[in-house]
Amino acid sequence: MKIKQIIYFxxxxxxxxxxxYGPRFVLKEYALAMGxxxxxxxxxxxSTSWKEPEEKSKEL
Structure with a gap:
């Protein structure tokens, strides 16, 4: 697994x-929006990191 995928997860x-847990520290609306x-x-x-390179898909 790539490092970028781990960061995105x-x-x-x-x-x-x-x-x-955000509503315990800030307003509920702000916590939901940030989440x-x-x-x-x-x-x-x-989802964009799962895309195959175009060169491989053109050969198939």
Whole structure:
């Protein structure tokens, strides 16, 4: 597994933790917004890293 994929997975987990435990430290709305941002960024970067290079897909 690549290091970048591990970092993106950690971002997703961190977003979930912020959504769960964030309201104890900041307003609930801010915690939910920050958690969603982290989850969506991690999910986006993870999904774009799964894409095959174009050269391999053209040969098939």
């Amino acid at each position: 950690i971002l997703i987990i961190m977003g979930a933790l912020i959504m769960g 969603v941002v982290f989850i969506m960024f991690g999910a986006y970067k993870t």
